[in-house]
Amino acid sequence: MIPLAQPGPMTEDERFMFECFGYLIIEDALTRAETEAALAASKRLHANTNEAWRQIGAAFEKEPDLAHFIDHPAIFPKVRTLYRDVFVLQSAWCTLQAARSESIGWHQDGSGVFEFRDLSYPPPLLQLRASYSLTDQSREFMGNMMMIPGSHRSPVLLPESRRRQLTVSPIQHNILCKAGTALLFHNGVWHSPMPNHQDIDRYNIHYIYSPPWLRRSDRFATDPAFLAETTALRRALMGEYERPDAPFGAGVPEIPFED
Numbered sequence: 001m002i003p004l005a006q007p008g009p010m011t012e013d014e015r016f017m018f019e020c021f022g023y024l025i026i027e028d029a030l031t032r033a034e035t036e037a038a039l040a041a042s043k044r045l046h047a048n049t050n051e052a053w054r055q056i057g058a059a060f061e062k063e064p065d066l067a068h069f070i071d072h073p074a075i076f077p078k079v080r081t082l083y084r085d086v087f088v089l090q091s092a093w094c095t096l097q098a099a100r101s102e103s104i105g106w107h108q109d110g111s112g113v114f115e116f117r118d119l120s121y122p123p124p125l126l127q128l129r130a131s132y133s134l135t136d137q138s139r140e141f142m143g144n145m146m147m148i149p150g151s152h153r154s155p156v157l158l159p160e161s162r163r164r165q166l167t168v169s170p171i172q173h174n175i176l177c178k179a180g181t182a183l184l185f186h187n188g189v190w191h192s193p194m195p196n197h198q199d200i201d202r203y204n205i206h207y208i209y210s211p212p213w214l215r216r217s218d219r220f221a222t223d224p225a226f227l228a229e230t231t232a233l234r235r236a237l238m239g240e241y242e243r244p245d246a247p248f249g250a251g252v253p254e255i256p257f258e259d
């Protein structure tokens with residue numbers, strides 16, 4: 001039972017699977033060349049990382065080979081469907097799980113100081129995460145993502161005592177995937193990185209889309225040099241509005257999609 005989807009627009013069947021599971025897996029979302037270029041960029045960014053697990057925010061500002069993931073054609077049409085064309089890139093992260101390390105921590109995405117699940121039941125879609133595996137994760141213990149399907153609809157939490165454990169439920173899904181696979185998931189799905197028992201570091205990149213009024217978490221403001229050089233679409237997705245959502249919600253301009 002794997003919620004497999006195809007790169008490109010969201011089909012009705014994929015939408016149904018996304019609503020049931022809370023995530024989709026899109027194999028071969030990236031070409032080998034894009035995966036390799038993004039991996040090389042990630043290694044440059046993490047050249048001085050010494051921690052077991054570390055994420056670097058707004059990496060697209062620093063590494064041009066990470067910018068096109070903002071509107072990658074394998075995933076972006078699905079994001080548009082789920083948000084009905086009104087959203088921003090709330091954050092983007094380049095994440096390393098070091099060789100022979102582990103950092104298990106089951107969580108739902110959002111804000112620890114005021115959890116999204118405290119807003120309503122079920123937790124609303126506020127951070128839609130597109131994660132791209134840049135290193136092979138086709139066997140267990142390669143730093144794979146571990147997910148609990150359907151847990152974005154659970155009214156009860158994963159017990160606190162379990163959240164540092166490897167195996168927390170018979171329904172957990174340890175995702176096996178090749179480099180170049182994308183995982184698209186709802187903030188409410190409980191997930192954790194699996195330990196990495198390999199001799200090489202594991203890299204994932206994450207692009208997180210939100211309604212336009214949610215504060216960014218990877219940057220206080222977008223680098224003006226990036227804004228000046230990027231495309232009109234990517235500039236709009238940065239959400240650099242002069243008066244966000246004001247007056248009366250009219251301060252959010254339309255995104256210049258190309259179709």
Ligand SMILES: O=C(O)CCC(=O)C(=O)O
Pocket residue numbers: 055095096097109191192193204
């Ligand atoms: O790439 C990873 O290690 C997973 C990151 C993650 O779960 C998160 O940042 O919420």
